[in-house]
Amino acid sequence: MTFALQTGLFFRRKLLETLRQPVWLVTGLTTPLLYLALFAPLLRSLAGGPAFPPGQVLDVFVPGILVLIAFGAGMGAGWPVIWELDSGVIERLRVTPASRFALLLGTVLRDVAMFAVPGVVVMAIAAIFGFHAHWGGLAVLLVLLALLAAACSATSSALGLNLKQIGSLAAVVTGVQLPLTLLSGILLPLSLGPEWLRVLGHLNPMYYAVQASRSLAGGAVLTGTVGLGFLVTGAAAALALWWGTRSYQRAMALSPAPGTVTAVEIMTSAGPAHAVVDEPAGRPRFLAVLTHGAGGTPDTPDVLAVRDAARGLGAVTALVTQPYRVRGGRAPGSAARQDAAWAEIVAALSDSGLPLVQGGRSNGARVACRTARQVGAAGVIALAFPLHPPRRPGQPGTSRDAELRAAGTRVLVLNGDRDPFGIPEPDDATRVVVLPGETHALSKNPAAIGEAVARWLGTLPGIGSRPPSVSGQAPPR
Amino acid sequence: MTGTAAAAVQVTGLRKTFQVKGAPVAALTGIDLAVAPGEIFGLLGPNGAGKTTTLRILTTLLPADAGEALVAGADVRREPALVRRRIGYVGQLGGADVNATGRENLLLAGRLYGLSAAGASRRCAELLGVFGLGDGGLADRAVRTFSGGQRRRLEVALGIMHRPGVLFLDEPTTGLDPQNRANLWDQLRELRDGGATVFLTTHYLDEADQLTGRVAIVDHGRVIALGTPDELKRRYSADTISITPDPGAPEAVPVLARELARDLARELGGAPFVDRADVEDGAIRLTVTDTTRAMAAVFAVLAARGIPTRAASIARPSLDDVFLRETGRSLRDTGEETAAPETAEVAA
Numbered sequence: 001m002t003f004a005l006q007t008g009l010f011f012r013r014k015l016l017e018t019l020r021q022p023v024w025l026v027t028g029l030t031t032p033l034l035y036l037a038l039f040a041p042l043l044r045s046l047a048g049g050p051a052f053p054p055g056q057v058l059d060v061f062v063p064g065i066l067v068l069i070a071f072g073a074g075m076g077a078g079w080p081v082i083w084e085l086d087s088g089v090i091e092r093l094r095v096t097p098a099s100r101f102a103l104l105l106g107t108v109l110r111d112v113a114m115f116a117v118p119g120v121v122v123m124a125i126a127a128i129f130g131f132h133a134h135w136g137g138l139a140v141l142l143v144l145l146a147l148l149a150a151a152c153s154a155t156s157s158a159l160g161l162n163l164k165q166i167g168s169l170a171a172v173v174t175g176v177q178l179p180l181t182l183l184s185g186i187l188l189p190l191s192l193g194p195e196w197l198r199v200l201g202h203l204n205p206m207y208y209a210v211q212a213s214r215s216l217a218g219g220a221v222l223t224g225t226v227g228l229g230f231l232v233t234g235a236a237a238a239l240a241l242w243w244g245t246r247s248y249q250r251a252m253a254l255s256p257a258p259g260t261v262t263a264v265e266i267m268t269s270a271g272p273a274h275a276v277v278d279e280p281a282g283r284p285r286f287l288a289v290l291t292h293g294a295g296g297t298p299d300t301p302d303v304l305a306v307r308d309a310a311r312g313l314g315a316v317t318a319l320v321t322q323p324y325r326v327r328g329g330r331a332p333g334s335a336a337r338q339d340a341a342w343a344e345i346v347a348a349l350s351d352s353g354l355p356l357v358q359g360g361r362s363n364g365a366r367v368a369c370r371t372a373r374q375v376g377a378a379g380v381i382a383l384a385f386p387l388h389p390p391r392r393p394g395q396p397g398t399s400r401d402a403e404l405r406a407a408g409t410r411v412l413v414l415n416g417d418r419d420p421f422g423i424p425e426p427d428d429a430t431r432v433v434v435l436p437g438e439t440h441a442l443s444k445n446p447a448a449i450g451e452a453v454a455r456w457l458g459t460l461p462g463i464g465s466r467p468p469s470v471s472g473q474a475p476p477r
Numbered sequence: 478m479t480g481t482a483a484a485a486v487q488v489t490g491l492r493k494t495f496q497v498k499g500a501p502v503a504a505l506t507g508i509d510l511a512v513a514p515g516e517i518f519g520l521l522g523p524n525g526a527g528k529t530t531t532l533r534i535l536t537t538l539l540p541a542d543a544g545e546a547l548v549a550g551a552d553v554r555r556e557p558a559l560v561r562r563r564i565g566y567v568g569q570l571g572g573a574d575v576n577a578t579g580r581e582n583l584l585l586a587g588r589l590y591g592l593s594a595a596g597a598s599r600r601c602a603e604l605l606g607v608f609g610l611g612d613g614g615l616a617d618r619a620v621r622t623f624s625g626g627q628r629r630r631l632e633v634a635l636g637i638m639h640r641p642g643v644l645f646l647d648e649p650t651t652g653l654d655p656q657n658r659a660n661l662w663d664q665l666r667e668l669r670d671g672g673a674t675v676f677l678t679t680h681y682l683d684e685a686d687q688l689t690g691r692v693a694i695v696d697h698g699r700v701i702a703l704g705t706p707d708e709l710k711r712r713y714s715a716d717t718i719s720i721t722p723d724p725g726a727p728e729a730v731p732v733l734a735r736e737l738a739r740d741l742a743r744e745l746g747g748a749p750f751v752d753r754a755d756v757e758d759g760a761i762r763l764t765v766t767d768t769t770r771a772m773a774a775v776f777a778v779l780a781a782r783g784i785p786t787r788a789a790s791i792a793r794p795s796l797d798d799v800f801l802r803e804t805g806r807s808l809r810d811t812g813e814e815t816a817a818p819e820t821a822e823v824a825a
Contacts, residue, residue, distance in 0.1 A: 017577070086570070087573075089573070096589045
């Protein structure tokens with residue numbers, strides 16, 4: 001009972017995760033339909049040839065597409081697993097009483113659903129276009145391919161948990177995908193190929209699933225081919241589920257590259273400022289000093305995304321709480337006083353002679369622009385730059401574009417397209433990125449911010465010239 | 478120290494070796510410690526000292542090569558399921574699912590620990606309030622949109638959803654700004670006051686000093702010192718009293734220092750409370766073993782001689798002095814947080 005409950009909870013979690021990314025839903029449905037629309041016509045000219053099995057093209061082709069959907073739905077499971085490993089989700093769940101098998105099964109069942117829904121849609125649409133649907137056989141076929149999707153999903157999860165790195169997983173999955181699919185006769189029956197190809201095909205477990213699928217789609221349920229298909233696919237699924245569960249029992253994230261995080265206090269003419277300084281393990285390549293907006297804290301998702309992007313490129317990063325915020329004030333007060341304190345903070349942080357990139361959100365972006373020349377910044381990152389006070393666009397004298405233009409260095413602006421404070425024009429800065437759907441908070445899609453910042457930092461002289469060093473595998477301490 | 482039967486965590490001879498590129502690397506070379514119920518216990522040490530490995534063994538994430546560990550009355554090796562039911566864990570990586578909302582994260586955690594749907598939702602509402610996550614619809618936003626401080630608070634809430642008897646936290650305040658850090662300390666103290674045992678790792682000297690009731694200092698996979706921060710500091714180093722007197726002329730200060738030390742010895746009945754008297758920048762620095770009595774005596778002597786005092790302060794030794802004494806290195810030299818020694822102004 002608890003096991004069923006836990007499996008249900010994990011299934012729900014995974015399903016919600018997928019449903020919240022409509023992109024996956026759309027491609028999950030369109031890819032098989034595109035195969036139907038674009039590939040099937042190519043086969044028509046081959047139909048009736050000597051090596052082609054009898055029957056309509058769709059009758060041969062549709063079972064293959066269904067196998068492909070099952071394979072694709074399952075093999076994607078490994079990527080989010082690595083991501084969950086890195087963010088500590090799996091480690092946390094491993095310390096709960098939850099069954100590891102239930103944890104695996106949640107993902108497996110989601111992937112089965114992600115196969116079944118498009119699978120049925122493809123069958124229905126193909127039937128309209130002349131596919132001879134034997135509904136009894138297709139029902140059994142769904143069960144068989146659900147097993148295949150489960151086997152692929154569990155395998156992919158296990159691979160992710162053991163390889164722990166996106167790059168390695170991608171290499172293994174793409175390396176395996178092509179021979180597995182081609183040697184199973186998914187798209188074109190192996191009977192078209194020479195003897196050696198057919199022999200090789202018999203060594204591929206997926207071959208039996210494809211053969212059984214064709215038999216079932218043709219309405220032949222009680223055949224040896226179908227029995228063999230179930231036997232091989234069932235065994236593969238059992239093996240994969242065992243391996244996946246075992247992998248969850250031991251899963252451990254790669255240790256993060258050792259570095260040090262220090263909280264420091266910096267005295268300025270406007271009172272003490274706070275900074276959280278994050279140093280990489282190796283020699284840093286540049287210094288990134290980032291700060292909050294008026295009345296805010298420096299740990300908002302957009303600022304953290306910039307911090308992570310800079311850290312990924314080997315920066316020492318500092319998240320600064322300015323003196324007026326340390327005092328508890330909400331308004332920054334006089335700009336001259338604020339800028340003077342900022343220059344003192346940057347001077348205290350940058351004794352190492354590294355190239356400096358500074359940035360902030362909203363009011364913090366303005367400070368970064370205004371002081372860029374004075375502190376000798378190699379670049380400025382302006383998040384949610386407040387071009388004008390809200391609801392007062394276009395009034396003479398209210399635009400702050402001059403602050404951007406006077407920065408005297410390279411400036412990256414990231415603003416939401418729904419920012420009531422306005423959006424800088426493309427020629428106000430070196431690069432202006434407008435993020436769709438975001439407001440002044442820039443909190444909806446931190447990943448997009450991180451990506452844009454990393455790409456832009458890569459173009460800065462002295463920062464983007466070398467690739468970031470990749471941390472090696474170290475034991476957890 | 479309580480008896481072993483009542484200990485919340487009891488560890489003896491814990492060892493662990495990792496294979497790194499085919500070569501064995503010893504992470505733990507024999508950890509022994511006992512944590513009493515209801516205390517905040519800290520493992521302090523530099524990166525690579527074995528803190529996280531110890532925590533991972535105690536939370537059933539990693540098997541030990543040798544040694545015994547009892548956590549919340551259950552054996553980590555033989556009864557891992559029982560241990561998991563009784564403890565909470567907040568890892569270094571956090572572990573909140575950022576694609577789900579804060580509420581979904583909490584409810585799932587509650588259900589996994591066997592709370593009913595209604596029970597989980599009551600507890601969730603309670604914790605959202607306690608951790609200040611209940612306002613403005615925050616709990617129903619994807620965790621991805623949380624600030625760093627909000628996310629860390631959620632992660633601690635996730636660890637205590639099921640009211641565990643023992644809560645483990647791995648470097649809980651790393652990367653937090655001072656305000657969020659102070660908030661988290663308060664919350665951990667409240668948990669302790671509610672009867673929970675809190676076991677955390679840290680490489681921050683001030684955190685070990687101010688937050689933990691007892692601390693084990695670890696280095697190279699073994700415990701090198703264990704006790705309350707005050708005990709440890711007293712055992713290894715003495716307090717320093719600094720007085721800036723105003724005897725009229727600066728040259729008079731060294732003379733006064735000698736006389737003061739002599740007078741103090743007499744005042745304190747010959748007891749060796751004052752180990753040393755140095756002069757630095759016009760201030761007299763007395764190294765003392767019983768600070769309270771020495772301080773009172775210092776003022777008595779100065780008052781008797783009619784010498785005005787411009788400033789006086791007490792400097793306590795830090796846990797770093799303890800680390801230094803045991804390892805010959807400073808925790809600060811390992812590139813870690815440099816916390817100012819605890820200084821208390823007592824007069825001006």
